[in-house]
Amino acid sequence: MKPPLFGLLLAGGRSTRMGRDKASLVIGADGLNQGQRAIQGLLPVCQKVFLSLRDGQTAPEGCEHLEIVRDNPGISGPLAGILAAFEREPDAAWLVMACDLPFVTPDVLTKLVQARGDGADFIAYASATDGLPEPLCAIYEPSARATLQRHAERNHLCPRHIMIEEHATLLELPPSCHRALENMNTPEDIAAATGEKQIHVGWFGALAEERGCREETVVTSAQTAGAFLEELANTHNLSGLRGHVRIAVNDEFAKPDHPLRTGDKVVFLRPFSGG
Amino acid sequence: MSFLIKSHPIDFESLRESLTSPDCGGFVFFEGRVRNHHEGREVVGLHYEAYLELAEKEGRRLVDEVSHKFAVRAAAIHAVGDLKPGDLAVWVGAAAAHREEAFTACRELIDAIKLCVPIWKRETYTDGHGEWIEGCHCASPH
Numbered sequence: 001m002k003p004p005l006f007g008l009l010l011a012g013g014r015s016t017r018m019g020r021d022k023a024s025l026v027i028g029a030d031g032l033n034q035g036q037r038a039i040q041g042l043l044p045v046c047q048k049v050f051l052s053l054r055d056g057q058t059a060p061e062g063c064e065h066l067e068i069v070r071d072n073p074g075i076s077g078p079l080a081g082i083l084a085a086f087e088r089e090p091d092a093a094w095l096v097m098a099c100d101l102p103f104v105t106p107d108v109l110t111k112l113v114q115a116r117g118d119g120a121d122f123i124a125y126a127s128a129t130d131g132l133p134e135p136l137c138a139i140y141e142p143s144a145r146a147t148l149q150r151h152a153e154r155n156h157l158c159p160r161h162i163m164i165e166e167h168a169t170l171l172e173l174p175p176s177c178h179r180a181l182e183n184m185n186t187p188e189d190i191a192a193a194t195g196e197k198q199i200h201v202g203w204f205g206a207l208a209e210e211r212g213c214r215e216e217t218v219v220t221s222a223q224t225a226g227a228f229l230e231e232l233a234n235t236h237n238l239s240g241l242r243g244h245v246r247i248a249v250n251d252e253f254a255k256p257d258h259p260l261r262t263g264d265k266v267v268f269l270r271p272f273s274g275g
Numbered sequence: 276m277s278f279l280i281k282s283h284p285i286d287f288e289s290l291r292e293s294l295t296s297p298d299c300g301g302f303v304f305f306e307g308r309v310r311n312h313h314e315g316r317e318v319v320g321l322h323y324e325a326y327l328e329l330a331e332k333e334g335r336r337l338v339d340e341v342s343h344k345f346a347v348r349a350a351a352i353h354a355v356g357d358l359k360p361g362d363l364a365v366w367v368g369a370a371a372a373h374r375e376e377a378f379t380a381c382r383e384l385i386d387a388i389k390l391c392v393p394i395w396k397r398e399t400y401t402d403g404h405g406e407w408i409e410g411c412h413c414a415s416p417h
Binding site: 092108169202204205206207209251252253269270271272274 | 291307323324325326328329330333334351353364388389390391392393394395396397406407409410
C-alpha cells in the first residue's frame with residue numbers, strides 16, 4: 001500500500017525580490033492570494049495540508065487554518081521545511097509546493113500523484129525551459145527522507161541538485177500547462193504573467209494621514225490613473241479621494257484618462273495650501 | 276530665476292542678491308508669514324509638506340512664466356517643516372526696470388504658487404488639535 005500523501009505548502013521564503021510576502025499576494029480576478037490558491041490545489045489530492053514556515057514567522061492571510069510545520073533550525077531554504085515535515089510525519093509522502101506557483105492547475109498535481117508507486121523517492125516535473133527537475137512542486141516519498149538527511153549533513157541544501165544526483169522520476173508537463181511552474185519572484189513577473197501592474201503610490205497631507213502611510217506599492221489591473229483612483233477610494237474607503245482630487249503620474253500632472261504602466265509612480269493631490 | 280523648497284528656516288538672502296541688477300530700478304518682494312489665527316481659532320503652529328519633485332518643477336515653471344510675461348527677474352523660496360506664528364513660510368521677489376511690473380509680477384507669482392504648487396499645511400491650535408487646510412486647485416491643469 002502506498003504511504004499516505006500530505007501536502008506541504010512552502011511559505012517560509014523571505015520574498016526579498018518581491019518586497020512583500022508572496023503567499024499573501026493576490027493574483028488574478030478571483031481575489032485569492034497565492035497561498036489560498038495553492039491550498040485549493042493541494043486539498044483534493046492530499047489527505048491533509050500543512051503550512052511550512054520559518055522560525056517565528058506568522059501564517060499569511062488565508063492560511064491560518066493550516067497546521068504549521070516550523071523549519072528545522074540550522075539549515076535554510078526549502079530543504080529545512082521538507083525535513084521538518086518528515087520529522088513530523090515520517091511515514092507519509094509529501095507533495096511539496098511553493099506558494100508562488102499561481103499557474104499550477106489540478107491536472108498538474110493529479111499527474112504527479114498518479115505517477116506514484118514505482119519505487120521512486122522523488123517524483124517531479126522536468127522544467128519546460130531546461131529539462132531539470134522542479135523540486136518545489138514535487139512528491140517526496142518517505143524513502144527520500146534518509147537521502148535528504150544525508151545531503152543536508154554534507155551541506156547540500158539545493159533540492160534541485162539533490163534530485164538530479166538521486167535520479168528523480170521526471171514527468172513532462174501536460175502540453176496545455178507548459179507554463180505551470182513559472183514562479184513569481186518579482187513585481188515584473190506578476191505584471192508579465194497577468195497583465196496586472198505594480199504601481200508605486202505616494203501619499204501627502206490629509207491623504208497620507210487618512211491612508212496611514214506615505215508610500216506603498218499596489219498591484220492593480222486598472223487601465224488609467226482615474227480608474228486606479230476609483231479602485232483605491234473603494235478598496236480603502238478613502239473619503240479624501242472623493243471630491244476634487246488631482247493626479248500626478250511620474251511627477252507630472254496627469255489627466256484621469258492617463259494610461260498606467262507597471263512601475264509608474266502615482267500621487268493623488270488634495271487642493272493645495274502653500275503660501 | 277529659481278524656485279526652491281527648503282526646510283525651515285529658509286534663507287532668501289542669496290535669492291534676493293541674485294535678483295538685483297543695475298537695469299532694475301524697482302524691486303518688490305513678498306513675505307508670507309505664519310498667522311496666529313485662522314477662522315477665529317488661535318494657531319500655535321503650522322506644518323508644511325511638499326510633493327517635492329512636482330512642486331519644484333511646477334514652481335520653476337511659474338517663475339519662468341511670470342519672468343517672461345512681465346520681463347522681470349523673479350524667484351521664490353518656500354519653507355517646509357514645523358513653523359511657529361511669525362515665521363517666514365514663503366518669500367517671493369520680482370525685480371524690474373520700473374516698479375509697476377515688479378509689483379504686478381510679484382503679486383501674480385505668489386498667487387500662482389498658492390494655487391498650483393503641491394504644498395499642504397496643517398494647522399495646530401491651542402487645544403493641541405490639528406487640521407489640514409485646503410485651498411483650491413489650479414483651474415486648468417497644464
